[in-house]
Amino acid sequence: MSENRTIRVEALTRVEGEGGLHVRLNGNVVEDLQLTIYEPPRFFEGFLRCRPLEDVPDITARICGICPVAYQMSAVHALEQALGVTISPEIRRLRRLLYCGEWIESHGLHMHLLQAPDFFNAASGIELAATFPHEVTRGLKLKKLGNDLLEVLGGRAIHPINVAVGGFYRAPKREELQKLIPSFEWGLQAAIEATRWVAGFEFPDFERPYEMISVSHPDEYPMNEGRIVSSSGLMIDVAQYEQTFAEHHVAHSTALHSLKVADRSSYHVGPLARINLNRDRLCETALRVADEIDFSTPCLNPFKAIIARGLEVIHAFDEALSILRDYQSFKPSRIPYEYRAGEGCAATEAPRGLIYHRYGIDDQGKITFAKIVPPTSQNQRQIELDLIDWLPRILSPDDQRTADECERLIRSYDPCISCSTHFLKLTWEQPRAMIEHSP
Amino acid sequence: MSKPLFASESAGSNDTAATTTRRPRPRLAVFKFASCDGCQLSLLDCENELLAVAEAVEIAWFPEASSRLQPGPYDIALVEGSITTPHDAQRILDVRRSARIVVTIGACATAGGIQSLKNWADHEDYLRCVYARPEYISTLASSTPIADHIKVDYELRGCPISRHQLLDVIGALVKGQRPRLPSHSVCLDCKRKGTVCVEVAQGIPCLGPVTHSGCGAICPTYDRGCYGCFGPVSQSNCLSLTDQYLSMGTSTETLLPLLRNFNAAAPEFRDASNRIEAIAKRTETSPEVPHE
Numbered sequence: 001m002s003e004n005r006t007i008r009v010e011a012l013t014r015v016e017g018e019g020g021l022h023v024r025l026n027g028n029v030v031e032d033l034q035l036t037i038y039e040p041p042r043f044f045e046g047f048l049r050c051r052p053l054e055d056v057p058d059i060t061a062r063i064c065g066i067c068p069v070a071y072q073m074s075a076v077h078a079l080e081q082a083l084g085v086t087i088s089p090e091i092r093r094l095r096r097l098l099y100c101g102e103w104i105e106s107h108g109l110h111m112h113l114l115q116a117p118d119f120f121n122a123a124s125g126i127e128l129a130a131t132f133p134h135e136v137t138r139g140l141k142l143k144k145l146g147n148d149l150l151e152v153l154g155g156r157a158i159h160p161i162n163v164a165v166g167g168f169y170r171a172p173k174r175e176e177l178q179k180l181i182p183s184f185e186w187g188l189q190a191a192i193e194a195t196r197w198v199a200g201f202e203f204p205d206f207e208r209p210y211e212m213i214s215v216s217h218p219d220e221y222p223m224n225e226g227r228i229v230s231s232s233g234l235m236i237d238v239a240q241y242e243q244t245f246a247e248h249h250v251a252h253s254t255a256l257h258s259l260k261v262a263d264r265s266s267y268h269v270g271p272l273a274r275i276n277l278n279r280d281r282l283c284e285t286a287l288r289v290a291d292e293i294d295f296s297t298p299c300l301n302p303f304k305a306i307i308a309r310g311l312e313v314i315h316a317f318d319e320a321l322s323i324l325r326d327y328q329s330f331k332p333s334r335i336p337y338e339y340r341a342g343e344g345c346a347a348t349e350a351p352r353g354l355i356y357h358r359y360g361i362d363d364q365g366k367i368t369f370a371k372i373v374p375p376t377s378q379n380q381r382q383i384e385l386d387l388i389d390w391l392p393r394i395l396s397p398d399d400q401r402t403a404d405e406c407e408r409l410i411r412s413y414d415p416c417i418s419c420s421t422h423f424l425k426l427t428w429e430q431p432r433a434m435i436e437h438s439p
Numbered sequence: 440m441s442k443p444l445f446a447s448e449s450a451g452s453n454d455t456a457a458t459t460t461r462r463p464r465p466r467l468a469v470f471k472f473a474s475c476d477g478c479q480l481s482l483l484d485c486e487n488e489l490l491a492v493a494e495a496v497e498i499a500w501f502p503e504a505s506s507r508l509q510p511g512p513y514d515i516a517l518v519e520g521s522i523t524t525p526h527d528a529q530r531i532l533d534v535r536r537s538a539r540i541v542v543t544i545g546a547c548a549t550a551g552g553i554q555s556l557k558n559w560a561d562h563e564d565y566l567r568c569v570y571a572r573p574e575y576i577s578t579l580a581s582s583t584p585i586a587d588h589i590k591v592d593y594e595l596r597g598c599p600i601s602r603h604q605l606l607d608v609i610g611a612l613v614k615g616q617r618p619r620l621p622s623h624s625v626c627l628d629c630k631r632k633g634t635v636c637v638e639v640a641q642g643i644p645c646l647g648p649v650t651h652s653g654c655g656a657i658c659p660t661y662d663r664g665c666y667g668c669f670g671p672v673s674q675s676n677c678l679s680l681t682d683q684y685l686s687m688g689t690s691t692e693t694l695l696p697l698l699r700n701f702n703a704a705a706p707e708f709r710d711a712s713n714r715i716e717a718i719a720k721r722t723e724t725s726p727e728v729p730h731e
Contacts, residue, residue, distance in 0.1 A: 011502050011508070012502075013502040013503070013505065013506040013508065014502075014503065014504065014505070014506060015503070016476045016480075016503060017471075017476060018471060039473075040472070040473040040520075040523045040524045040527060040578065041523070041578055042473055042523070042553070042554045043554065043557055044553075046556075046557065046560065047553065047554075047556045047557070047560075051696055052692075052693075052696055055696055055700070058666065058700070059553060059700065062475050062477075062552075062553050062598065062701065063475060064475050064476065064477075065474075065475040065476045065477020065478065065479075065480045065599060066476060066477070066480055068475075068477070109483060113483060113504060117506075123505050123506040123507035124498075124501075124504050124505030124506065124507065125504070126489070126490065126493040126498065126504070126505065127505070127507070129490055136490075137490070140486040140487075140489060140490075141486065143484075143486055144486035144487070147484060147486070155657040155658070155660075155661050156599075156654070156655075156657055157484060158477040158480060158481065158484070158599040159477060159598060159599055159668070161657055161658050161661060161663065162661045164663075168661075169661045169662050169663045170660075170661045170662045170663075404506075407506070
């Protein structure tokens with residue numbers, strides 16, 4: 001196998017959105033590797049200009065059907081900063097509750113239907129259900145509880161309608177939310193069992209020297225608010241994000257690559273980064289399970305993100321339960337504001353990692369500019385570098401196997417390709433996994 | 440466009456002879472064009488029914504859910520997203536050739552989606568606004584619904600679609616029946632639910648009277664007006680409704696973005712928003728009319 005060969009995965013599967021992988025090898029040496037993203041561009045930053053700021057949470061939700069809440073949360077926090085609005089503690093708690101719903105739904109989906117099949121050579125969660133009916137059914141039920149919460153609090157699970165700049169259109173009644181408590185008590189126990197299950201998978205022995213980046217808050221596990229920290233000791237205000245990280249437009253991807261400004265180096269965002277940097281702020285139950293399954297941090301094995309997701313689902317159920325138990329309906333559900341020209345930015349933690357928004361507004365409440373950096377464009381360069389390291393270890397004469405192993409690593413990031421708002425199109429040859437040999 | 444469902448008789452009638460004998464499971468494919476993935480996620484969000492659906496149909500092509508991708512022909516193709524690139528304009532033709540029944544799912548596929556806002560804008564300007572290197576990008580100047588490119592058998596509205604409607608449609612097609620979906624307006628759903636009208640009681644402009652049913656009339660139950668994410672209902676009278684709102688003092692600045700969002704390019708909403716825009720421009724240029 002000393003000849004040149006090209007491995008192409010034309011359509012990555014079990015990821016959200018459309019991307020592919022092109023690898024050129026000379027013998028065992030990787031000559032070129034590109035995670036190509038050909039999702040058609042949708043120009044959200046363009047649409048938002050001149051829109052009333054109240055439309056932003058509804059419109060940015062449509063960037064991604066899997067993590068709309070992440071877009072809504074980042075947008076409302078950034079706009080509230082621009083308007084000088086301070087939300088009440090009740091609104092803040094309700095927003096964390098909404099985010100818990102999305103983490104449970106998104107992580108539940110990824111753990112059971114997208115990533116777990118990789119550990120058992122199954123093509124899908126549905127196939128995996130033949131071997132693990134109890135576990136997959138439990139996973140679906142967990143995911144459904146996340147959606148149930150989003151439906152009560154957000155109006156619906158995909159593109160919730162209840163998120164407003166300043167708060168919520170309506171605060172739910174106490175009994176609407178309290179009805180969820182019994183099923184969430186079950187969910188907490190089920191999440192513990194699911195985490196034990198995934199922790200028992202056989203993980204490849206693979207670690208990478210990541211720079212991990214996440215939001216961090218002194219008193220709570222990061223979701224809506226905090227500073228930005230890194231494993232190398234960086235600690236900045238969100239306002240310094242764009243001086244520290246910059247996006248670069250590369251020809252092979254419609255997602256802009258995000259790199260550190262200082263040395264143009266890549267970094268890693270997502271559940272592993274969050275847990276590595278904020279482990280002590282997990283709830284007690286999640287910490288106990290982490291100890292019990294011997295999950296040591298820093299964890300630098302990207303495949304083990306599935307365990308981090310499990311621990312975060314435990315945390316989300318635990319935190320959701322405490323908010324649900326104490327909840328009383330309140331008024332006003334939305335803090336009133338007056339228009340003023342200004343600018344605001346926010347970073348929150350989407351299920352798949354840090355997401356940054358910045359908006360300018362004029363004194364009529366219209367958007368003057370928007371900048372959105374989704375998690376996947378931040379991870380994209382890191383995934384490519386991981387693959388360069390991973391490939392020689394898994395290279396097989398069978399190209400399909402090699403391609404499968406590469407996909408497996410990409411999938412462990414839970415990349416959300418639709419998320420990258422700024423996507424352009426690259427070569428598409430055939431809409432199916434296709435392997436090519438070139439002599 | 441105005442009659443979104445039951446566009447084709449052929450789907451059901453081809454099947455009837457075969458129903459008496461044991462048929463192989465219908466082969467289902469899910470295709471994505473420019474979209475957010477939310478509508479195909481609706482299928483995975485049928486948590487209680489997913490494994491049953493997977494028994495009733497053979498999921499032959501669903502890259503978001505399965506790595507086992509099997510070539511066509513397919514019995515049912517669910518198509519999400521709108522056409523925005525030259526390549527996709529070709530690819531949708533292949534989808535049509537590969538599938539017996541094409542069901543478009545969601546506002547992007549049925550009306551062009553939020554990305555159809557670029558139909559009103561300077562495309563080059565949008566490119567520069569998002570990308571540092573616009574020359575890397577190949578896109579069409581407009582975002583168009585699937586039915587502008589191929590014959591569509593059934594349309595499922597919504598941003599996102601209702602998973603209950605999706606299950607109903609798949610269920611009917613599996614049985615060889617014609618799907619039947621409601622075709623009334625959101626306004627009627629509020630009356631059925633007993634939701635107090637947000638327009639009448641709170642003066643909030645609401646598109647419920649002209650919007651297709653399917654969401655469950657959720658916005659008014661959360662104290663906000665309908666923003667039309669299921670698109671125009673058949674025989675909607677958008678002109679009359681917007682005239683009424685204007686005469687009651689709602690500003691063109693409020694009405695224009697309300698009509699120009701997820702179904703902006705649906706003809707009824709498009710025409711109404713263009714008219715509002717023209718009124719707004721007249722008001723701006725006319726010195727006699729006071730302008731806030």
